[in-house]
Amino acid sequence: MVEAIRDAMDVMMERDENVVVFGEDVGYFGGVFRCTQGLQAKFGKTRCFDTPINESGIVGAAVGMAAYGLRPCVEIQFADYVYPGYDQIVSEAARLRYRSNADFTCPLVVRMPTGGGISGGQTHSQSPEALFTHVSGLKTVVPSNPYDAKGLLIAAIEDPDPVIFMEPKRLYNGPFDGYPGKPAVPWSKHELGEVPDGYYSVPLGKAAIRREGAALTVLAYGTMVYVALAAAAETGVDAEIIDLRTLLPLDLETIEASVRKTGRCAIVHEATLTSGFGAELCALVQETCFYHLEAPIKRVAGWDTPYPHAQEWDYFPGPARAGRAFLETVEA
């Protein structure tokens, strides 16, 4: 997935001279996860460069550049570090079009590795997507595989508005179903690991059905897509697993059609439960599908604690927790 993300930036930097890439360690070194490796050598250091360690500076400068007419695609080294830049995202990038009546706009992508499962403790594991979906004017994207990552990132860079692009870091090197002890599967062994050369895009705001099923609709994104697939296989629940891909704008149509068919719904995310994006999904499903529901909607999520270090796998909502919720929902 790292190569797919790099490829998306490479393709767009090639196609559009206004695309610039910067952040901490992204220039000469190519980023701590190597997502920008080679871009500086190829496009020069005024189009791909290192910045001071200052997230409000990175996003704030990018807002100014976007207002000028560039298309910055910046990296925040970990989603856990985005908070100093949050004011620039929320008060500035998200509202510039609206408050200036499109006199100035902000075509900006803020990329950030998100999620846990890498022994990162509380400062390298968070999933703060709900802090962005709550903000008017932002789009929030979470890819779950290399094909989507490239196509969605290209769409994000081309989008005329600011896009938060959250990369589940546990998926960088292969699909991960929540079993840390199992041998890692590389993307080369996965059908969605195949990434076409050159330009293509995956539209923002469209979900994908990863497994068709009749008994239960599962809403998931990022790493949790694979956890949900594993849980369905283990429990034998005939789940329809929807990979949301874009959280905002949300593909409510696909969700609604599926829940009307199955009559049951479970939501899985890695972020903490309370006021998480699952709460919004739960409310929307209730509002749109209440008379089709045969059981209460279940949420499986991270516990409402900071992300722990030693207890990572007790915190991480893996297939066991997801599977229990699936069974409870279909048996209710």
Place this chain on the structure above:
Amino acid sequence: MADYAPLKLHVPEPAVRPGDIPDFSNVKIPHAGSVERPPVDADPVSIRGLAFSIIRVLNREGEAVGPWAGLLGDGELLEGLRNMMTLRAFDARMVMAQRQGKTSFYVQHMGEEAVSCAFSKTLLPGDMNFPTYRQAGLLIAAGYPLTDMMCQIYSNERDPLKGRQLPIMYSSRKSGFFSISGNLATQYIQAVGWAMASAIKNDTRIAAGWIGDGSTAESDFHAALVFASTYKAPVVLNIVNNQWAISTFQGIARGGSGTFAARGLGFSIPALRVDGNDYLAVYAVAKWAVERAHRNLGPTLIEYVTYRVGAHSTADDPAAYRPKTESDAWPLGDPVIRLKNHLIKKGAWSEARHAQAEAEILDTVLAAQKEAESHGTLHAGGQPSVRDMFEGVYAVMPPHLRRQRQQAGY
């Protein structure tokens, strides 16, 4: 047990409070004309002294003196005077309009008119300001229509911002005026980013960032300085030190540092302090900084030493926290009177012509106001459409907003 006395926290206080006699004896004012004018490519280290002095051109007799004088002809000075007078008249009418309930909020410039009016004249078409809410002189001096400003203030049917933004948070790309946020200091680093973009594209345009003394304490101020310093961005970073951040005196943001300008020195950014009530000095110093930016010599930090004569905004009463007569004691005088006296001294102006100009300007402002009010005020007459509330959040309205707009009945 350690052998130390208990620690005590230091909380700075202004020298005087309401009821006290105003005292500016701590503001050291050098003689006009006494501060050197280095070449624009001077080594920042060699001009550190400029961050601790005050560059002044107009002396007490109304003469323009010293190495920073002589840049502006009578025509330009008269235009500057007219712009400052227009801003002052505009402010007076809009403060009154707010009291009459025609709008919710207003911010005036009394005492600070020279800063934005003179700075505006140093830029070239295409250069971009990233202003705060107290630089409307940039728009007026750039010839932006007064009526459009008022329509924004009234949030009426002709408001260029469709009623979405708080009064006075103008936006005009055409006039080199970036959309005002209302959040503090955020625009400072954006100005640096805009300037970096211009340099990335090998363009010739430059940016100017604006901030107040209080907001220099924000992290974004420091982000701006480090980015500007690192990438040698073609940007002029302006600090308007008007002594007060609402009720908080400048010593709270400045801390132990000698001056706000001195903040630039650690970043090796040339830093200058200038008499912000001296139109000629503001112009000369800003021109010097703008020239540096255009010649790709990098950023400049300028501190304009001035005084906020009026309230912070229409929601503020300064009598609660500073002596009522403090503005009379401000040692740098009034920018309009000083420029007027200079022009009279030169024989280019007179009391009679000044009175006549005042009347003409008032007529112009009143005519603009009448026109603006014919399109409505905040609670009466033509209003922006409620439909507009839902437009423009994104380039293309996403489904959830479309549903909400329908739900709202539009």
